[in-house]
Amino acid sequence: xxxxxxxxxxxxxxxxxxxxxxxxxxxxxxxxxxxxxxxxxxxxxxxxxxxxxxxxxxxxxxxxxxxxxxxxxxxxxxxxxxxxxxxxxxxxxxxxxxxxxxxxxxxxxxxxxxxxxxxxxxxxxxxxxxxxxxxxxxxxxxxxxxxxxxxxxxxxxxxxxxxxxxxxxxxxxxxxxxxxxxxxxxxxxxxxxxxxxxxxxxxxxxxxxxxxxxxxxxxxxxxxxxxxxxxxxxxxxxxxxxxxxxxxxxxxxxxxxxxxxxxxxxxxxxxxxxxxxxxxxxxxxxxxxxxxxxxxxxxxxxxxxxxxxxxxxxxxxxxxxxxxxxxxxxxxxxxxxxxxxxxxxxxxxxxxxxxxxxxxxxxxxxxxxxxxxxxxxxxxxxxxxxxxxxxxxxxxxxxxxxxxxxxxxxxxxxxxxxxxxxxxxxxxxxx
Amino acid sequence: xxxxxxxxxxxxxxxxxxxxxxxxxxxxxxxxxxxxxxxxxxxxxxxxxxxxxxxxxxxxxxxxxxxxxxxxxxxxxxxxxxxxxxxxxxxxxxxxxxxxxxxxxxxxxxxxxxxxxxxxxxxxxxxxxxxxxxxxxxxxxxxxxxxxxxxxxxxxxxxxxxxxxxxxxxxxxxxxxxxxxxxxxxxxxxxxxxxxxxxxxxxxxxxxxxxxxxxxxxxxxxxxxxxxxxxxxxxxxxxxxxxxxxxxxxxxxxxxxxxxxxxxxxxxxxxxxxxxxxxxxxxxxxxxxxxxxxxxxxxxxxxxxxxxxxxxxxxxxxxxxxxxxxxxxxxxxxxxxxxxxxxxxxxxxxxxxxxxxxxxxxxxxxxxxxxxxxxxxxxxxxxxxxxxxxxxxxxxxxxxxxxxxxxxxxxxxxxxxxxxxxxxxxxxxxx
Numbered sequence: 001x002x003x004x005x006x007x008x009x010x011x012x013x014x015x016x017x018x019x020x021x022x023x024x025x026x027x028x029x030x031x032x033x034x035x036x037x038x039x040x041x042x043x044x045x046x047x048x049x050x051x052x053x054x055x056x057x058x059x060x061x062x063x064x065x066x067x068x069x070x071x072x073x074x075x076x077x078x079x080x081x082x083x084x085x086x087x088x089x090x091x092x093x094x095x096x097x098x099x100x101x102x103x104x105x106x107x108x109x110x111x112x113x114x115x116x117x118x119x120x121x122x123x124x125x126x127x128x129x130x131x132x133x134x135x136x137x138x139x140x141x142x143x144x145x146x147x148x149x150x151x152x153x154x155x156x157x158x159x160x161x162x163x164x165x166x167x168x169x170x171x172x173x174x175x176x177x178x179x180x181x182x183x184x185x186x187x188x189x190x191x192x193x194x195x196x197x198x199x200x201x202x203x204x205x206x207x208x209x210x211x212x213x214x215x216x217x218x219x220x221x222x223x224x225x226x227x228x229x230x231x232x233x234x235x236x237x238x239x240x241x242x243x244x245x246x247x248x249x250x251x252x253x254x255x256x257x258x259x260x261x262x263x264x265x266x267x268x269x270x271x272x273x274x275x276x277x278x279x280x281x282x283x284x285x286x287x288x289x290x291x292x293x294x295x296x297x298x299x300x301x302x303x304x305x306x307x308x309x310x311x312x313x314x315x316x317x318x319x320x321x322x323x324x325x326x327x328x329x330x331x332x333x334x335x336x337x338x339x340x341x342x343x344x345x346x347x348x349x350x351x352x353x354x355x356x357x358x359x360x361x362x363x364x365x366x367x368x369x370x371x372x373x374x375x376x377x378x379x380x381x382x383x384x385x386x387x388x389x390x391x392x393x394x395x396x397x398x399x400x401x402x403x404x405x406x407x408x409x410x411x412x413x414x415x416x417x418x419x420x421x422x423x424x425x426x427x428x429x430x431x
Numbered sequence: 432x433x434x435x436x437x438x439x440x441x442x443x444x445x446x447x448x449x450x451x452x453x454x455x456x457x458x459x460x461x462x463x464x465x466x467x468x469x470x471x472x473x474x475x476x477x478x479x480x481x482x483x484x485x486x487x488x489x490x491x492x493x494x495x496x497x498x499x500x501x502x503x504x505x506x507x508x509x510x511x512x513x514x515x516x517x518x519x520x521x522x523x524x525x526x527x528x529x530x531x532x533x534x535x536x537x538x539x540x541x542x543x544x545x546x547x548x549x550x551x552x553x554x555x556x557x558x559x560x561x562x563x564x565x566x567x568x569x570x571x572x573x574x575x576x577x578x579x580x581x582x583x584x585x586x587x588x589x590x591x592x593x594x595x596x597x598x599x600x601x602x603x604x605x606x607x608x609x610x611x612x613x614x615x616x617x618x619x620x621x622x623x624x625x626x627x628x629x630x631x632x633x634x635x636x637x638x639x640x641x642x643x644x645x646x647x648x649x650x651x652x653x654x655x656x657x658x659x660x661x662x663x664x665x666x667x668x669x670x671x672x673x674x675x676x677x678x679x680x681x682x683x684x685x686x687x688x689x690x691x692x693x694x695x696x697x698x699x700x701x702x703x704x705x706x707x708x709x710x711x712x713x714x715x716x717x718x719x720x721x722x723x724x725x726x727x728x729x730x731x732x733x734x735x736x737x738x739x740x741x742x743x744x745x746x747x748x749x750x751x752x753x754x755x756x757x758x759x760x761x762x763x764x765x766x767x768x769x770x771x772x773x774x775x776x777x778x779x780x781x782x783x784x785x786x787x788x789x790x791x792x793x794x795x796x797x798x799x800x801x802x803x804x805x806x807x808x809x810x811x812x813x814x815x816x817x818x819x820x821x822x823x824x825x826x827x828x829x830x831x832x833x834x835x836x837x838x839x840x841x842x843x844x845x846x847x848x849x850x851x852x853x854x855x856x857x858x859x860x861x862x
Contacts, residue, residue: 001432001585001587001589002586003586004582004586004587004840029586033578033581033582033608034611034642035611035616036610036646037646039649039650039651073650073651079610079616081614081616082584082585082610082612083585083614110648110651112644112647112648112649112683112684112685112693113644113646113682113683113685113690114685115685115687115690116686116687117688119648147464150464151435151464152435153513154432154433154460154514155432155435155460155587156432156435156586156587158432177464177465179465179466179467179510180465180513181513183512183514184512185466185512211465213465213543213544215467215468215471215544216543217541217543217550218468218470218471218543219470219505220470220504251544252543252544253543253544254543254544254545254546254547255547256547257546257548259546409435409840
């Protein structure tokens with residue numbers, strides 16, 4: 001799907017020619033109610049961060065070919081369709097800096113069926129866009145979770161749109177929610193499995209982590225047995241492997257405010273380890289606020305690793321545990337029975353030393369966040385400490401964006417771009 | 432695509448069983464970020480126009496089967512997927528009256544991975560919905576133009592979503608814009624043509640009118656010739672016939688504030704009449720404000736019909752000419768060179784007697800409108816005069832909704848439902 005805003009979320013980038021940055025590009029959808037011949041296009045005025053570019057300057061790329069305005073005006077064989085984007089290229093030596101920019105656009109379009117005095121019509125649009133720098137070579141790997149697009153996926157964006165977005169911002173890993181993103185779960189048809197692998201190829205993405213659930217209180221009158229829990233986990237392990245994922249995060253039901261996992265977890269995992277080894281998929285329980293690293297739950301997982309000596313059970317860290325400020329804008333409503341503020345809203349501020357201690361057991365990091373502002377400051381998560389800690393320890397797994405802030409339409413994808421701009425800038429500066 | 436609002440625009444209707452209205456239905460998307468087992472659903476509270484229905488009362492239809500809440504809680508083989516709707520049926524003898532209703536919904540969902548005290552989570556949503564009565568048998572036919580969905584089509588809704596919407600509100604005719612809605616226009620591939628006919632079958636829709644353009648000032652340095660104009664019209668006639676349409680409205684460039692058509696119109700049409708007859712497609716010029724019926728342009732078309740004796744050139748009336756109030760909220764921006772208010776915004780208030788006079792020549796009516804309020808009053812168009820006039824004259828063509836008000840997301844589809852509720856109520860009351 002195209003974005004509702006005429007200025008599209010994808011495609012905002014600097015243009016590199018012969019090794020030099022010569023300008024920037026963005027993408028528009030046709031703002032009129034019909035597609036039109038290219039000869040009716042009559043310029044596009046651009047204001048970027050207050051700097052005005054005259055309407056005859058930008059180049060247009062329509063239906064795969066690039067035109068000057070004069071070429072468009074004289075054209076006979078090109079159209080800007082209603083369902084096709086146009087790429088606007090603005091010459092600007094050095095391009096735009098990493099970060100958030102303000103774009104204002106006026107598209108001029110001649111409409112012969114309007115009275116001549118008003119037939120040169122205008123369509124205005126404004127948006128912010130984020131220039132994301134390339135990821136540094138080696139070391140940390142940068143991915144995104146479909147969770148970041150909650151509310152927008154299947155409404156404003158297809159699953160393919162999400163993958164296109166992730167590739168467009170220069171990420172290389174895609175994390176999904178098994179029960180969320182697999183049509184016909186738990187038994188997708190073979191055609192969809194082929195489609196999925198085709199999408200990974202098309203967008204150059206690596207399947208990273210697969211989120212699963214073990215709903216221990218699936219029924220109100222009894223808890224799941226170890227048998228039932230293991231069947232669920234093994235179903236997801238097989239499905240994850242079939243789709244190319246290399247880890248599965250089972251989210252077990254919990255028994256306390258501190259998210260102690262239901263006691264079946266250990267039996268369920270233990271009897272699934274052989275299958276995980278066969279499939280070469282790592283089972284990763286999630287360390288998620290309000291559970292810190294120094295906690296009986298985390299210690300239980302570490303003890304399990306040491307006792308079994310397995311290579312197929314490791315930790316997944318959700319970076320919400322490092323928050324130094326509370327996230328006051330909830331992305332969801334939670335019913336609180338006695339007026340108590342849920343513990344998971346209190347910032348845990350887990351120290352970096354605790355992270356360093358368990359890092360040898362950490363397979364995957366969900367880069368949970370709620371807001372990165374216009375100056376690329378994260379309002380809650382101390383990335384300036386986390387990234388250097390990971391780099392100094394030589395950790396080289398995936399950082400997978402998990403946006404969990406306000407669910408305004410299209411906000412998640414914009415915030416993910418901001419977060420990647422921030423994380424990659426930090427990673428590059430220490431390079 | 433699903434709607435961004437948890438309460439969906441489609442599927443709000445009364446339920447008829449054994450000839451009696453027993454309740455009403457609406458459709459929800461899964462409000463959580465993952466699909467869930469049916470047993471985790473824990474009720475849905477509904478408030479309709481202030482009347483509260485307890486959360487255990489509504490029935491759920493998920494994956495094609497209908498459940499009570501207790502059946503859902505005990506279920507083992509049903510899921511509410513993220514990409515699948517659920518139908519909620521509320522028992523209410525007599526159902527809901529024609530018109531606009533306020534719906535508030537609370538979905539209860541158990542999430543075992545939340546601390547037990549807060550694991551019964553809530554998702555709230557609110558929306559207005561429109562109950563549209565059936566169209567009366569015989570007489571006027573009720574359709575919709577894709578133009579009504581401008582801005583939302585290809586962004587929030589696919590073309591198929593639009594057809595599903597049109598069918599859902601009980602309309603039977605679909606009007607399209609050739610240059611807008613045909614992928615690869617002017618040469619769609621054969622597979623798409625098959626898809627189109629499949630969609631018409633699936634949604635029980637008749638292809639009505641096909642909007643085309645003859646851009647007489649296609650290039651800035653010269654006007655189209657009659658040859659070029661005829662080639663364009665004939666291309667669209669062939670494409671329209673291939674897609675099952677029975678009329679084509681060519682929008683010629685104009686030469687005045689009163690929309691006098693470019694003088695090539697007559698030659699272009701005359702040399703296309705044989706093809707129109709072969710294809711049995713009626714060419715319909717549009718009578719559109721600020722051109723009234725008593726005007727040299729309209730008279731020119733009538734003279735042409737009388738002179739040629741053709742059955743394949745008739746009038747298309749845009750109901751904006753009957754407006755009694757100005758439409759002050761523009762749906763698009765128009766550049767006005769000297770501060771003058773464009774003539775097309777001044778209400779023409781064409782009298783019904785003028786309509787009656789040309790009605791024998793009228794093939795199609797575009798039911799243009801900008802706002803129908805919560806009490807089903809159109810703020811600009813006097814439908815209370817138009818509908819009886821058409822019925823008394825025994826006119827039995829298509830009234831095709833053309834929403835042209837504010838382009839807020841999803842507003843067009845809601846307004847079309849309101850307009851159909853209004854028009855069908857008027858048509859039925861006169862029976």
